[in-house]
Amino acid sequence: MRKFLKLFGFVTGFAMASAAAQAETLADALVAAYKTSNLLDQNQAVLRAADEDAAIAVASLRPVLEFAASAGARQYDRSIRSSPFSAPFDHQTSASLELSAQVVLWAGGRGKLSVAAAREQVLAARSSLVNVEQQVLLAAVSAYVDVQLQHEIVALRESNVRVITQELRAARDRFEVGEVTQTDVSLAEAALAASNANLAAAQGQLMVARERYKAVTGHYPGTLAPAPKTPALPGSLEAAKAVAERGHPVVIQAQHQAAAADLNVKIAATAFGPTLGASVDLSKDVQDGPASLGVGLQLSQTVLSGGKNAAVYRKSMAGKEQAEAGLLQAVVQVSETVGQAWAQLAVAHASIEAGRQQVTAAQKAFDGVREEAKLGARTTLDVLNAEQDLLSARAARLEAEANRYVGVYQVLSAMGQLTAEQLNLGVPSFDPEAYYDAVKAAPVHSAQGKALDRILEKIAD
Known part of the structure; x- marks a missing residue:
């Protein structure tokens, strides 16, 4: 009987300990x-x-770097001056490319x-x-x-x-x-x-x-x-x-x-x-004509803004x-x-x-x-x-x-x-510097951009 009571007590204590461990x-x-x-x-x-x-x-x-491409066509009527066997219209087409960059040097x-x-x-x-x-x-x-x-x-x-x-x-x-x-x-x-x-x-x-x-x-x-x-x-x-x-x-x-x-x-x-800026322009007529390069400085200041x-x-x-x-x-x-x-x-x-x-x-x-x-x-x-x-x-x-x-x-x-840090929870906490460090240099497509993608994927998970 004593052995049974000991065994019962052991089983009961083990069950209570297991329940406490799972609580x-x-x-x-x-x-x-x-x-x-x-x-x-x-x-x-x-x-x-x-x-x-x-x-x-x-x-x-x-x-800031920008480009502009343009194309066009123009038609001229010459039927009055032409012979009956010539085309009544002249067609003229044009195409050009322009690349420009602007930067503020001082403001x-x-x-x-x-x-x-x-x-x-x-x-x-x-x-x-x-x-x-x-x-x-x-x-x-x-x-x-x-x-x-x-x-x-x-x-x-x-x-x-x-x-x-x-x-x-x-x-x-x-x-x-x-x-x-x-x-x-x-x-x-x-x-x-x-x-x-x-x-x-x-x-x-x-x-x-x-x-x-x-x-x-x-x-x-x-x-x-x-x-x-x-x-x-x-x-x-x-x-x-x-x-x-x-x-x-x-x-x-x-x-x-x-x-x-x-x-x-x-x-x-x-x-x-005042504001001092610089610009560089590169343009080229696609059909003919040489390319042109322009460099300039602009000093500007608002004289009157209506009180804005x-x-x-x-x-x-x-x-x-x-x-x-x-x-x-x-x-x-x-x-x-x-x-x-x-x-x-x-x-x-x-x-x-x-x-x-x-x-x-x-x-x-x-x-x-x-x-x-x-x-x-x-x-x-x-x-x-x-x-x-x-x-x-x-x-x-x-x-x-x-x-x-x-x-x-x-x-x-x-x-x-x-x-969470003060309570010592041991949980991986949100790192505010991680995302900031990835974007503070304003990356577009680079190794930093890939790191940013990994951070976003981790946040999404």
Whole structure:
């Protein structure tokens, strides 16, 4: 018998260990959310478009080479001067080719300023992508914890149904012997009906949580492992705010946008100066005639634009002021968000401690009321109310614990620290430099172009 018990214990322990090994962890959920997020894909495409804007700015510094080919025919009437036996019309055809190249030699630095401004916009787009990554990962944490919470709420509701079913059975037995009235039985029946309704509602909330989990991670949750220990936070609110104000992606994005706006002012100022360009033209009449080659320099400047250039400059100045104010406001908002997340986390901590005390007290009250009801000192309604108080206390404690857990990650997100790299997920992360390096020189058909094709194929996979 002892051997059988040992074998049974071994098999049971092995089965539990296997189930635990197969359970989906929070890290698994975060990796799945990172890999399957359409929101990340969308913003990665936005970043690639910004990279191409940088390539377009580089291309504007290069010569533009064009060709033109023309062909034509002309017909002359000579019937008046010709003999009756000659053709009444003369036909003359022509064809020519022209190859031309133009390049801007100097425009007050407009080209280089445009390249620098485009680069700042690329960096701003990268920071925006990091912020989106934070949103995706925070949604995964919230969905993971919510599924676990709803499972526990369902278990509480099921337990409540079992307890009230026992109370109903006890009330009917006591009614049979005349200890309680039909009213007590009806109260227990009503409480059981309400408990079943609450169980159905909890099961519905669990289904909602599962659907949200699927939307975030790309699949329905299976067996979820217990949530791991939360990451460490700074020791004070001031330290957390300092980290956020210094490195939150929203602040960094605003910094690059302000830098780009300052460059746009300088670009607008170049419109008031002259532009020096060069051109080379090569033309050839296909039928006859020598080829001609022309080289020239052009110095041009707008004398009167109807106020357009001045308006563009004023607009760029307003854009600069807007971006600078946006940077200051971004710091304010980030600091406020950290403060709110920190306060909510403190509330969750306090709620957990209060919830533990409430559950302990409610459990003692329920046990006492039930024993007193057996002695006739309490009514069925008293027992049902005590059971409901205990259920509410347990549910509140579970919700507080879930809020505390998610609250830690909300603080990390508010600080700008909730990224795949910061969480050490070990997932191959999106490399923003790879695509930029492939297009920053504005390749057309070259080894760089082939590398770009490989990058696009990898992204498509």
